[in-house]
Amino acid sequence: MGRVVVVENVTLDGVMQAPGGAEEDLRADFPYGGWARPYADRVMAETMGRGMGRDGGMLFGRRTYEQFHGFWSNRTDGNPYTEVLNRKPKYVASRTLSGPLLWQNSSLLVGEAVDAVAGLKRDVAGDLVVLGSGELVRSLAGAGLVDVYTLSIHPLTLGIGTKLFGEGAYGTMELVEAVPTTTGVIIASYRPTA
Template structure:
């Protein structure tokens, strides 16, 4: 049976919007895109690389899938992530996309995303890793389908932006800390397992 593993860059005040680039996600006039880049280091790269090399697949919402496809599928500089991302099976939750999807090894989830992910967990061996895809993460969290959260907690606050756990939504429960890895730039890679 597979596990759903959420991997998210977040700030100390919980913002997850646009860690990768200025134009990544400007919804709501978000002016801080690319906030995670100054904190990249070898520890972070190696820790994330270990997780990517394991069996399983990836889960994406439409917006994150399109952003990843637009960037990673075209990288040819020999970085360690492109090959892994191209080889991994990518499952995409979307109400607007139609198949076939353009990135190799990609499948559109049919019907209700929550039900489709529950079905995947029963048949996929290994982890189903969710990167970004905040709306999908919140939908899966509400029904208890997330098994592990790996949060890359960055030492800054932004005061604005979309948060991993949105205000005004139902509580998600408690978590158990499984592992922490500090980086040289102050990022704490914290792995949690939901307990309720």
């Protein structure tokens, strides 16, 4: 049986929107895109790399899938993440996309995302890693399908932006592992307990 592992960059105030680049997600005129980039270091790369090497697949919402496809699918710079992202099975939850999907090893989930992911957990060995995809994460969390949250908690607050956990998202978690980076980011893995 597989596990759903949510991997997110978040600020101290819980914002997850557009950590990678200025143009990544401009919804609601978000002005702080790319906020996570100054905090990248060797420790973060090594820690995230270990997780990427595990068996399983990737889960994406449509917006994140399209961004990742546009950025990663044609890279030729030798980045080790490129090979992993191209090789791994990718499952996409979308109400608007139709198949076939262009990025190799990509499949569109059929039906409601929560039901499809519950089926994947039964059928796929290894981790089903969700990157970004906030709406999908909130749906899976609400259905009790998230097994682990690996959060790169950045030492800043933004005050605005889409948050990982929405209003009324009550839950308790148990710390599994915490790794500090040289830039003040804490990479913390949590297991939901309720």
